Structures are given as structure tokens and as C-alpha cells.
Amino acid sequence: MINILKKKKNLIVGLNSGTSVDSLDMAVLEINRSRNGYSIKYVCGKEKKFPAMIKNGILAMTDNLNPSLDDIIYLDNILGLFISKSVNNFILSLKMKNLQVDAVASHGQTIRHLPGKVKKFGKSINGTMQIGSAEYIAQRTNLPVVSDFRQADIAIGGEGAPITTGAMHKLFSSSENQNLIINIGGMSNYFYLPNKSSSENSLASDCGPGNVLSDLLMRKFYSREFDKNGKIARSGLISKRLMTILNADLFVHGKQKSTGREQFGPVTVDKILKYSKKLKLSPEDILATTVEFTVFSIFQAIQGLIKKKKIAKLYLTGGGRKNIFLVERLQSYLPNCQIENIDSEGIDGDFVEAAAYAVMGEAALQGKSLRLLQNNKLKPVYGKISLPPEKV
Ligand SMILES: Nc1ncnc2c1ncn2[C@@H]1O[C@H](COP(=O)(O)OP(=O)(O)O)[C@@H](O)[C@H]1O
Ligand SMILES: [Mg+2]
Numbered sequence: 156m157i158n159i160l161k162k163k164k165n166l167i168v169g170l171n172s173g174t175s176v177d178s179l180d181m182a183v184l185e186i187n188r189s190r191n192g193y194s195i196k197y198v199c200g201k202e203k204k205f206p207a208m209i210k211n212g213i214l215a216m217t218d219n220l221n222p223s224l225d226d227i228i229y230l231d232n233i234l235g236l237f238i239s240k241s242v243n244n245f246i247l248s249l250k251m252k253n254l255q256v257d258a259v260a261s262h263g264q265t266i267r268h269l270p271g272k273v274k275k276f277g278k279s280i281n282g283t284m285q286i287g288s289a290e291y292i293a294q295r296t297n298l299p300v301v302s303d304f305r306q307a308d309i310a311i312g313g314e315g316a317p318i319t320t321g322a323m324h325k326l327f328s329s330s331e332n333q334n335l336i337i338n339i340g341g342m343s344n345y346f347y348l349p350n351k352s353s354s355e356n357s358l359a360s361d362c363g364p365g366n367v368l369s370d371l372l373m374r375k376f377y378s379r380e381f382d383k384n385g386k387i388a389r390s391g392l393i394s395k396r397l398m399t400i401l402n403a404d405l406f407v408h409g410k411q412k413s414t415g416r417e418q419f420g421p422v423t424v425d426k427i428l429k430y431s432k433k434l435k436l437s438p439e440d441i442l443a444t445t446v447e448f449t450v451f452s453i454f455q456a457i458q459g460l461i462k463k464k465k466i467a468k469l470y471l472t473g474g475g476r477k478n479i480f481l482v483e484r485l486q487s488y489l490p491n492c493q494i495e496n497i498d499s500e501g502i503d504g505d506f507v508e509a510a511a512y513a514v515m516g517e518a519a520l521q522g523k524s525l526r527l528l529q530n531n532k533l534k535p536v537y538g539k540i541s542l543p544p545e546k547v
Pocket of ligand 2: 174176177
């Protein structure tokens with residue numbers, strides 16, 4: 156029997172690597188389940204940067220329409236090994252603080268996200284794929300591992316995203332206020348969390364691109380991974396003509412809830428480059444306009460909600476909150492809204508998604524569903540369980 160089921164208090168490590176492919180984020184939570192209720196404490200987080208070889212391997216796969224099946228199989232295991240090593244070092248550092256980890260929850264790396272249904276093999280179907288072998292992690296950490304959280308959502312007719320809404324509700328809903336959280340990672344997405352006693356539903360959706368376009372352009376023009384603090388974008392001029400062209404591709408959220416590098420990635424960057432050449436824009440102007448498009452995508456996804464729910468304050472999570480220029484531009488679109496980093500709520504904004512997977516992993520091991528909306532009586536439990544070796 157898995158130890159976790161016998162204890163009231165468990166330490167769970169959540170792992171995430173997002174569409175930016177910058178690092179493996181690890182967060183540890185203490186989750187208490189007792190007769191008096193359920194509570195979560197964020198303990199700490201740590202990031203492990205991807206070695207260039209792995210990052211390039213993932214990017215070559217996600218940004219290629221037809222990657223080799225053999226390469227997918229190999230990379231799944233290479234990532235499994237990398238994750239195991241990273242998490243074992245993290246677990247060791249926790250042990251030195253007398254913290255004993257009970258289980259691991261691993262999102263894995265998305266290499267394909269196909270949320271919209273298409274006609275294939277005579278049927279209408281969608282899907283998503285995350286890799287980073289959970290079996291490797293279970294065998295090497297000697298802990299139960301929960302992974303592949305998105306597949307249950309696909310199987311019940313969802314898009315496989317967003318799936319962390321229930322976990323975000325557990326982490327951030329307050330008894331007094333409603334909360335709006337914007338995560339700016341590779342993609343950007345929002346969570347609207349009504350206050351705990353409200354009968355309102357939580358809402359979540361992608362807004363469109365996050366840092367992904369700017370990151371790709373930085374690689375191309377400056378051989379750098381990202382535009383630190385938005386310094387280069389700040390030095391450029393926003394091209395209204397390029398904005399008009401890009402706005403034709405705004406993510407129409409509502410119709411679809413999630414997106415990925417397939418929609419906002421190399422295809423959009425090629426378009427940006429094609430028109431920028433015609434408009435004779437400098438790299439700085441291209442960066443400035445790309446950030447403006449990113450910010451406008453976020454604004455158009457949340458403006459209705461802000462008005463309707465009379466939201467006066469929002470919280471930012473994800474690496475994009477450190478892009479000071481981007482945040483300033485967002486503030487200019489929302490003059491009446493206070494923008495704060497989620498860090499002020501006692502959790503490092505770099506580890507919110509990893510923390511959400513820890514919440515989901517614990518729930519899966521308990522056989523609990525975190526789905527808030529229910530159309531039918533059976534609520535899905537997200538995640539697959541890989542067991543550690545038997546102790547003899
Ligand atoms: N100091 C910074 N200035 C500007 N952008 C930053 C900074 N730090 C991180 N970022 C951006 O955040 C991205 C990583 O964000 P993250 O939340 O990890 O996204 P994901 O979940 O997609 O991995 C980086 O690729 C980079 O674009
Ligand atoms: Mg990341």
C-alpha cells in the first residue's frame with residue numbers, strides 16, 4: 156500500500172516544465188488531510204535549467220511538424236533520466252532539512268498540444284502529448300509518481316487544458332475576495348477564482364502567446380534565450396502596421412480554451428519576420444511590437460471579465476512577470492487595476508504551476524477529483540500512477 160494513504164500530512168514534490176522549455180521547476184508542498192479539513196503549505200521551490208542538448212532536442216521536436224517516432228521514444232527516456240536526477244538532488248536537499256518526501260507529481264514536457272478536434276481516421280478527435288518517463292522517476296526516486304494529468308480531460312471531451320483550475324482554487328481562493336491570476340509562461344493564461352463561499356464557478360482559459368514569440372526572436376536576432384527585463388523591446392518602437400497584421404491572429408478564447416506552440420510559435424514568428432522585412436523594421440521594433448501583441452492578447456482575454464466582476468487587483472505568475480517592460484505595457488491597458496506579483500501571497504511565482512501539479516498528484520493518490528464543474532455525476536481523477544519498486 157502506498158504510504159501516503161496512511162498519513163494525514165504528506166510532502167509532495169510537483170514538477171513542471173512549460174512551453175518555454177527553460178527549466179524543470181520543482182515545488183514542495185505540505186498537504187494536510189485531517190478530520191478538521193484540508194490545508195496546503197508551500198514549503199519551497201527550486202529550478203533546474205535544461206542542458207542545451209536537451210532543450211534543443213525538445214524544441215527540435217515541438218517545432219517540427221513531423222518528428223521521428225524513434226526520437227520521441229528516446230527523448231521520453233532521456234527526460235525521465237534528467238528529471239529523476241534533478242528531483243533526487245532536490246529530495247536530498249530536503250532530507251537535510253528533515254523533510255521526507257512522500258510522492259512526486261510530474262507534468263512532463265508537452266511536445267504536441269492538439270486541442271481542437273479534427274477529422275482523422277473517420278472520426279472527430281483531438282489530443283495532447285507530454286513526455287518525461289514517469290517510470291524512470293518512480294524507479295529512481297523509490298516514490299510513487301503521478302503523471303500524464305491531461306489525458307483524463309481529453310478522454311472526457313476536454314481540450315487537455317486548462318486542467319489546474321481545481322488545484323489553483325485550492326491554492327489561491329480566498330474567503331474574502333475573488334482573485335484573478337494571470338500566468339505568463341510560454342503561453343499566457345488566466346484563472347478567475349471566486350471567493351470560497353461563493354456559488355460562482357471558477358473560470359480559466361489561455362489568453363494566447365506569452366513569452367514564446369519574444370524568446371524565439373531573441374534566439375534568432377541575438378542568440379539569447381530571452382529578453383532580460385524586456386530591455387531590448389523597450390528600446391524599440393511599436394509598429395502599428397505590424398500590430399494590425401498580428402491582431403488578425405488573436406486567440407479567440409471562448410471558442411477554444413487552450414493553445415500552444417503549434418499556433419503561437421515558429422509559424423507566427425515566420426509571419427512576423429515576413430512582414431517586418433516589408434515594413435523595414437529593426438530587431439528592436441520587432442521585439443517591441445511582439446511584446447505589444449502578447450500584452451494585447453492578454454488584455455483582450457481578460458477585459459470583459461475585469462469589467463463584469465469589477466476586479467480591482469490581479470496577480471501575475473510565470474517568468475513573464477519579470478519582464479518589466481511587458482508588465483508596464485499591460486498596466487497601461489489596465490489603468491484602474493492594481494497589478495501585483497503572486498509572490499506577495501507567500502508562494503514564489505516561478506513555482507505556481509509545479510505547486511498546482513503537487514496538489515493534483517496528492518488528489519490522484521487519494522482517488523479524489525479536483526474538477527470543479529461537473530456535467531455528470533462521475534468526476535474524473537487526473538493523472539496516472541507509477542509505483543516504486545517493492546521493498547524486500
Ligand atoms: N528577468 C526576466 N526578464 C524577462 N523575461 C523573463 C525573465 N525571466 C524569465 N523570463 C521569461 O519567462 C520565460 C519562462 O517562463 P515560465 O513561467 O517558466 O514559462 P513556461 O511555464 O512556459 O516554462 C522565459 O523563457 C523568459 O521569456
Ligand atoms: Mg518554465
